[in-house]
Amino acid sequence: NAGVTQTPKFQVLKTGQSMTLQCAQDMNHNSMYWYRQDPGMGLRLIYYSASEGTTDKGEVPNGYNVSRLNKREFSLRLESAAPSQTSVYFCASCITGGTEAFFGQGTRLTVV
Amino acid sequence: GESVGLHLPTLSVQEGDNSIINCAYSNSASDYFIWYKQESGKGPQFIIDIRSNMDKRQGQRVTVLLNKTVKHLSLQIAATQPGDSAVYFCAENRGSNYKLTFGKGTLLTVNP
Numbered sequence: 001n002a003g004v005t006q007t008p009k010f011q012v013l014k015t016g017q018s019m020t021l022q023c024a025q026d027m028n029h030n031s032m033y034w035y036r037q038d039p040g041m042g043l044r045l046i047y048y049s050a051s052e053g054t055t056d057k058g059e060v061p062n063g064y065n066v067s068r069l070n071k072r073e074f075s076l077r078l079e080s081a082a083p084s085q086t087s088v089y090f091c092a093s094c095i096t097g098g099t100e101a102f103f104g105q106g107t108r109l110t111v112v
Numbered sequence: 113g114e115s116v117g118l119h120l121p122t123l124s125v126q127e128g129d130n131s132i133i134n135c136a137y138s139n140s141a142s143d144y145f146i147w148y149k150q151e152s153g154k155g156p157q158f159i160i161d162i163r164s165n166m167d168k169r170q171g172q173r174v175t176v177l178l179n180k181t182v183k184h185l186s187l188q189i190a191a192t193q194p195g196d197s198a199v200y201f202c203a204e205n206r207g208s209n210y211k212l213t214f215g216k217g218t219l220l221t222v223n224p
Contacts, residue, residue: 004155031212033212035214040120040216041216042201042214042215042216042217043156043201043214044214045211045212045213045214048211048212056211058211058213059213090155090156092155092156092212094212097143097205098205099144099146099158099161099205099212100146100158100161101148101156101158101212102158103155103156103157104155105154105155106154106155
């Protein structure tokens with residue numbers, strides 16, 4: 001039982017490059033989330049998915065797209081990376097309406 | 113380039129003392145308020161939650177208090193230990209859309 005698995009753990013991109021951050025959970029959770037964490041800013045919600053087939057914008061969705069591929073997987077895509085997207089990205093999952101979200105180990109992304 | 117410093121609120125306590133971490137919230141429509149702990153280099157971990165119609169809930173060495181009149185949430189940690197050193201976040205679960213949002217966090221340092 002791995003919980004929430006994120007790949008990659010580290011990534012360096014050049015401005016304008018694209019990439020997809022992968023997230024998978026094996027807890028049969030309906031709800032999944034993508035957050036970014038910047039120093040002094042806490043965790044900010046980018047997108048979330050209440051269930052398979054649905055996605056909604058969070059606080060900071062600009063510059064990102066998501067895909068809820070199936071119940072297990074929720075990916076985050078940066079189409080044209082910008083230095084302002086340098087951050088640590090966390091994926092999380094939760095039961096429907098639950099409060100105990102389980103987080104992955106994070107992806108540290110640097111855009112140069 | 114200029115680096116961005118960490119500007120989290122901080123709390124420093126002696127080992128064995130009690131700690132109180134505070135959080136103000138703005139949305140009265142939240143169904144649950146939750147506390148998470150984040151150790152360095154890891155994703156946040158659930159500690160305890162409280163439903164919005166309650167004013168106190170106790171767990172193992174932790175107590176959460178909710179004051180809806182002044183929109184204030186606190187986490188009390190009894191007999192604080194070095195392993196409690198971490199960043200603590202309050203979060204809200206906003207009901208029907210299952211949106212889980214976080215506050216900015218407080219850095220707790222426990223001195224031996």
